[in-house]
Amino acid sequence: MIKTYRQIFVLLQPREQRRFILIAFMSLFNGIFEAVGVVAILPFLTIVAQPEMIQTTPALVRVYDTLGFTSDRSFVVFAGVAVFGLILLSSAFKALNVYVVARFSGMYSYTLSSLMLKGYLFQPYTWFLSRNSANLSKTVLSEVGIVVNQHIMPAMLLMTTVASIMSVSLVLFVLEPYVAIGAIVVIGGSYLVIYLLVQARLTTIGKDRVIANKARFKTVQEATGGIKDVKITGLETAMLRRFRIPARRMAQIQAQSQMISQLPRNGLEAVAFGGLILLILSLVQRSQGGIEEVLPVLGLVALAGARLFPAVQALFQTVARLRTSAPAIEALLKDLQEIETTPNRTPIPTGPPPAPIGLRDQLVLDDIHFAYPASDKSALTGVSMEIAANSVVGLVGGTGAGKTTVVDAILGLLRLDAGALVIDGAPITDDNRLAWQRSIGYVPQQIYLTDESVAANIAFGLPRSEIDMDAVKRAAQVAALHDFIVEELPQGYDTIVGERGVRLSGGQRQRIGIARALYHDPDVLILDEATSALDNITEEAVMDAVHNLGGKKTIIMIAHRLTTVESCDCIYLMEHGQVAASGTYAELVEQNATFRRMARA
Incomplete structure (x- = not known):
């Protein structure tokens, strides 16, 4: 007792x-x-x-x-x-x-x-x-x-x-x-x-x-x-x-x-x-x-x-x-x-959310190494990248090449075993990690939608009283979603989408995901195979909305189909947790046999 x-x-x-x-x-x-x-x-x-x-x-x-x-x-x-x-x-x-x-x-x-x-x-x-x-x-x-x-x-x-x-x-x-x-x-x-x-x-x-x-x-x-x-x-x-x-x-x-x-x-x-x-x-x-x-x-x-x-x-x-x-x-x-x-827990905020630190010059992955817990194999080994602000960058490679792990590192979700994520010359640490994450908009392959209104899903996680409808509509317009919402949905932005968005098409769900990522007007937009499940026509429409942001935001995208990254400023080819090659689409087709085979597939 x-x-x-x-x-x-x-x-x-x-x-x-x-x-x-x-x-x-x-x-x-x-x-x-x-x-x-x-x-x-x-x-x-x-x-x-x-x-x-x-x-x-x-x-x-x-x-x-x-x-x-x-x-x-x-x-x-x-x-x-x-x-x-x-x-x-x-x-x-x-x-x-x-x-x-x-x-x-x-x-x-x-x-x-x-x-x-x-x-x-x-x-x-x-x-x-x-x-x-x-x-x-x-x-x-x-x-x-x-x-x-x-x-x-x-x-x-x-x-x-x-x-x-x-x-x-x-x-x-x-x-x-x-x-x-x-x-x-x-x-x-x-x-x-x-x-x-x-x-x-x-x-x-x-x-x-x-x-x-x-x-x-x-x-x-x-x-x-x-x-x-x-x-x-x-x-x-x-x-x-x-x-x-x-x-x-x-x-x-x-x-x-x-x-x-x-x-x-x-x-x-x-x-x-x-x-x-x-x-x-x-x-x-x-x-x-x-x-x-x-x-x-x-x-x-x-x-x-x-x-x-x-x-x-x-x-x-x-x-x-x-x-x-x-x-x-x-x-x-x-x-x-x-x-x-548990080691490396996320620090619990004690004050108001920090202001986004943004990306003004360059994002650098400096010789990063990472292995998942309980794994004896490194997921990333000596990965280095330089991504200029307001550029469009693609990550390609086979399954298990390390693309998603690189994105998770950029998102600040991983505690690196070695190396550093450097933003405008300043390494990301526990002190500024949250401020960096507030500078990022993230679009996953599978968009998680709640059984709420379109507006609530775009402003995900915010109470109804705190939703900025101007920001919601602005994000929807950039994602090429606004016209569909006001013209085809019965209650417009108040329309309930159903659990996991069951009442919407795949393309509409992805556009809501893009609008959600843009709601807070981030400097960096990351797409993790966000269009791989879409048909070619829908993918083209979604990517048009993304490319319209080119020159205004830094865009990093993982792509399953190489046509998605064809117009990127720089493409990184990942193999076995390392950067195998980098360059424009044309340069990689000309210089790298693996990329060339992928392009012809």
């Missing part, structure tokens, strides 16, 4: 740690209120059963005289109201404690999910290359909620439950020690034995739940993300069958967990009632007086039992939930430790 609270404390931020300690003190006071409520019932039942004690007990006489009572009946009524008030106050404080815990847990779910997403977003680009996006989504959207609701919140309520049990048990032990010892041995011992029998099963259930939940998320993402392939190949039933296996396992796990947590209750209720009957018979047998002598003790035990039995059952359920959710919090802590210790 100490390990549980240590794990929770590690997850909490300093402010949450202070609140956690405050809630711990609230739990202690809640236990005291519970005990006061139980203790108060004994004198009340005593004067109900034996009213003459009002006039023979010094403490009661002082209260009677001070408050000016004139009859024993009215005093009994007052005592009943006072006891009821104490019990009501105890219940109200308990409700307040539950509310505070629930609010803390709910807000911390928001804090922790934001913390995890922040940790992921500021990982280096290469970190994502070996991660499954479905698992990352699962952690942020599902596992955090499970950890908070099934681990942190129960652990906090556990403090309240334990404080209540200990306080009421202490009162019962002082007033009726044999009853208290019997209750602890029978009820507490029974719960302990049952827990020891099921704890291993609870741990297994928790591990199985993590695995099943991961499989559910992965299957749903693959089924919906590749819906076209699923439809074409008729895999709907296969995907559904694949999903049902972990989904059914999740349902079984939840049922087993619920069953185990309720396991002791029914049997021990019978034990508790049997014990109460035995207690009544024992008290009656030992009593020298009538029922009025036994009544106060019975009332005390009944009230204590009414408080203790649900609390002990809640204690068992909570401990069972903590055991089941332990694998989830361990996985989350492992993830958190990993994202906090």
Whole structure:
């Protein structure tokens, strides 16, 4: 149990740690209120059963005289109201404690999910290359909620439950020690034995739940993300069958967990009632007086039992939930430790976004070397390039030649093993990397479009209130997209494009990608095989829009078809992670046999 609270404390931020300690003190006071409520019932039942004690007990006489009572009946009524008030106050404080815990847990779910997403977003680009996006989504959207609701919140309520049990048990032990010892041995011992029998099963259930939940998320993402392939190949039933296996396992796990947590209750209720009957018979047998002598003790035990039995059952359920959710919090802590210790993390901005540094003279790749993590082969070896500002440069080469890696280096996504990316004589470092990236517009081969309006997709990532429609329209005009939007789309720039742009053609999606890259008016535009999936006519139209920017922006393009780079100012031919040749299209055709074969293909 100490390990549980240590794990929770590690997850909490300093402010949450202070609140956690405050809630711990609230739990202690809640236990005291519970005990006061139980203790108060004994004198009340005593004067109900034996009213003459009002006039023979010094403490009661002082209260009677001070408050000016004139009859024993009215005093009994007052005592009943006072006891009821104490019990009501105890219940109200308990409700307040539950509310505070629930609010803390709910807000911390928001804090922790934001913390995890922040940790992921500021990982280096290469970190994502070996991660499954479905698992990352699962952690942020599902596992955090499970950890908070099934681990942190129960652990906090556990403090309240334990404080209540200990306080009421202490009162019962002082007033009726044999009853208290019997209750602890029978009820507490029974719960302990049952827990020891099921704890291993609870741990297994928790591990199985993590695995099943991961499989559910992965299957749903693959089924919906590749819906076209699923439809074409008729895999709907296969995907559904694949999903049902972990989904059914999740349902079984939840049922087993619920069953185990309720396991002791029914049997021990019978034990508790049997014990109460035995207690009544024992008290009656030992009593020298009538029922009025036994009544106060019975009332005390009944009230204590009414408080203790649900609390002990809640204690068992909570401990069972903590055991089941332990694998989830361990996985989350492992993830958190990993994202906090990953080398070369992206620095977290502490102020407003830096202004773009732009490109005024020359972009230089100076003898750069790079190998991907866990790879024993270099992706780039001694690559050097000089790209003049406002020129159009092409990168060509076969699959695996290193073209995309060069572009990723220019984008500032890679931490180079050697060499430097130099902009206008200044090397790019962590201090100016973000400012350089704000100078770049990037158009990938596959444009990621959200199920939002055309305008929201062009101004990708910005809240609707911050979108500059003048900039949106200006970018669309440069991308030769404006006329299509205003003339053919029913709501113009407010038209919803559908998830991943399913309502648009390939050429229209690519033009939105170009417009998005141009929205912030960057100095450098990079196209990573942005037209390779288009037909010749559509590609020509898109490239016309790109070439119209020639002389105004620096354009770097990876091309699959050499006709795309035919009019470039300079072309770099990549082979095996190195620059094999460079020059104009005509020069390379004349001087390089590999390029010549590519041109004739």
